[in-house]
Amino acid sequence: MRFVDEADIYIKAGDGGRGCLSFRREKYVPKGGPDGGDGGKGGDIIIKASVSRRTLLDLRYHSRYMAKRGENGKGSLKTGASAPDLVIIVPVGTLVKDDHTEEILADLTADNQTFLAAKGGMGGKGNAHFKTSTHQTPRFSQGGMAGEERNIRLVLKLIADVGLLGMPNAGKSTFIAKISSARPKIDNYPFTTLRPNLGVVSYGAYNSFIVADIPGLIEGSHKGSGMGIRFLRHIERTKVLLHLIDIADGSPLSGWEKYSIINKELASFDANLLNKPQIAAISKGDLTESRDQFKKEFDLFAAKGVELFHFSSATGEGIKQIINKIAELLELY
Numbered sequence: 001m002r003f004v005d006e007a008d009i010y011i012k013a014g015d016g017g018r019g020c021l022s023f024r025r026e027k028y029v030p031k032g033g034p035d036g037g038d039g040g041k042g043g044d045i046i047i048k049a050s051v052s053r054r055t056l057l058d059l060r061y062h063s064r065y066m067a068k069r070g071e072n073g074k075g076s077l078k079t080g081a082s083a084p085d086l087v088i089i090v091p092v093g094t095l096v097k098d099d100h101t102e103e104i105l106a107d108l109t110a111d112n113q114t115f116l117a118a119k120g121g122m123g124g125k126g127n128a129h130f131k132t133s134t135h136q137t138p139r140f141s142q143g144g145m146a147g148e149e150r151n152i153r154l155v156l157k158l159i160a161d162v163g164l165l166g167m168p169n170a171g172k173s174t175f176i177a178k179i180s181s182a183r184p185k186i187d188n189y190p191f192t193t194l195r196p197n198l199g200v201v202s203y204g205a206y207n208s209f210i211v212a213d214i215p216g217l218i219e220g221s222h223k224g225s226g227m228g229i230r231f232l233r234h235i236e237r238t239k240v241l242l243h244l245i246d247i248a249d250g251s252p253l254s255g256w257e258k259y260s261i262i263n264k265e266l267a268s269f270d271a272n273l274l275n276k277p278q279i280a281a282i283s284k285g286d287l288t289e290s291r292d293q294f295k296k297e298f299d300l301f302a303a304k305g306v307e308l309f310h311f312s313s314a315t316g317e318g319i320k321q322i323i324n325k326i327a328e329l330l331e332l333y
Contacts, residue, residue, distance in 0.1 A: 014042025016144025020073035039123030040070030040080035121145035171283035
């Protein structure tokens with residue numbers, strides 16, 4: 001399934017039905033009087049979050065949503081039927097914004113949470129409402145009110161406990177495949193991950209946490225370089241950030257320099273991201289180059305006051321220690 005995390009849609013709630021213009025006409029009832037019923041209410045448009053959805057793909061291709069209008073009133077004081085509400089299903093974690101002002105209208109962070117995005121119009125009153133002692137035969141009724149309409153932007157921010165960070169080819173996809181049932185695309189070229197992947201990791205007998213594999217970041221990502229800022233928003237909801245660092249790729253940059261570049265990008269996008277707990281880990285620990293350089297990197301990180309882990313997704317070495325550290329920060333006891 002293609003991952004889509006933004007969609008612009010037009011919504012129009014249903015108009016109210018027209019009130020009825022009618023007079024009672026029955027045998028032996030010479031002065032029946034007005035008996036026009038009211039129109040029915042137009043359908044609301046409701047946006048509902050559901051864990052069954054992972055992407056906004058459907059809304060990208062279906063961008064206009066119009067609820068039905070209420071039925072017109074009828075004679076004999078019969079009120080027209082109200083139109084059903086139109087419910088738009090979106091993934092949990094979706095922001096609803098006004099497309100013109102960028103105002104956040106709703107933040108749907110829970111399963112089955114709803115937001116009334118456009119209210120249907122009220123039905124018009126039938127002529128029976130307008131009868132008075134001095135006006136016994138009103139020959140007019142009221143039209144239904146128009147339903148609300150607006151253009152809105154839907155923005156998906158994934159909800160995960162842990163966000164995996166790192167430069168391209170740092171081993172994030174392999175790591176999440178190792179610790180969860182997620183099966184992301186894995187290959188040896190930059191930007192293998194083109195969309196975020198979610199994995200559920202079991203911890204102990206009853207606990208679990210969700211990990212999000214964020215596409216690789218490079219210097220200048222907050223300005224649009226590489227994969228750009230498109231995926232940085234998915235880090236905002238995470239509770240813990242796990243930096244994976246590859247020091248066996250032949251790059252002249254040290255592990256600390258790579259770690260610092262990623263943090264600089266986070267700060268440039270949103271300085272509050274640096275307040276989240278962070279874990280730094282050297283990946284590909286089964287490679288000779290990684291093992292040989294780890295001691296030097298460990299001392300460099302220690303001098304900066306940052307604890308550094310070392311692991312291998314291929315052999316499983318060191319992964320348990322990282323998971324335990326995550327559980328400690330998430331307070332899973």
